[in-house]
Amino acid sequence: MTELTQQTKSISWVDPRPQAMQALTMSGLDYLRAMQDGSIPPPPIASHINLEMVSADPGVAVMTATPDESHYNPIGSVHGGFFATLLDSVCGCAVQTTLPAGTAYTSLDLNVSFLRGITSDTGRVVATGRVTKPGSRAAFVEADIKDAEGRLLATATSTCLVFQP
Structure with missing residues (x-):
């Protein structure tokens, strides 16, 4: 039997509640x-899957x-939870780019199609x-995940509830 080597991963985050309240004061x-420029910390989930916001434009998040x-x-x-977490995050943020101050959203559904596997070698x-x-x-949204070569790995569609908290 192969000897097993225990590995560890340290995860740290900032309490997201103050930022969530701040989100309601901004578009x-x-x-x-x-968040992209670093003046607001990323959500805690980002540290779990090494998630980074690349860009946010009206109706689009990367x-x-x-x-x-x-x-x-x-x-x-x-x-598959890695795929789903990433797709849910990018779908929700795409919707968030369309919202005025004082408006929030939450996912109602997420439909994921897994097209190719991912390993740590995928990068x-x-x-x-x-x-x-x-x-x-x-709001209705679609998303995809691609690797560095542009190969399609997964797709998703989602519906988000838009509301005034």
Whole structure:
């Protein structure tokens, strides 16, 4: 039997509650751009999947994430939850770019299609979310994940509830 080597990963984050309250005072686009430039810390989930906001434009959000062995499932590849977390994040942020100050959103559904496997050898992947129909009560969005060579790894569609908290 092969000797097993225990590995560790340290995760740190900033309490997200003050930033969530701050988000309500800004347009969604301004909030995400402040996160992108580092003036607002990223959400805690970012440290779990090595997630980074690349760009935020009206109706479009782009993020990267870097899988590692801590994301593996029992069959030796990156767990579908990594895909789903990245796709849900980029879909939600794409919707957020369309929202005025004082408006929030939450995911109602997420439909993911896994097209290729990901391993730690895949390296950094890029996810792009695009709003297909913004709305004052619901917004519809689609997203994809690609590898460094531009190969499509997964796609998703999502519906987000838009509301006044």
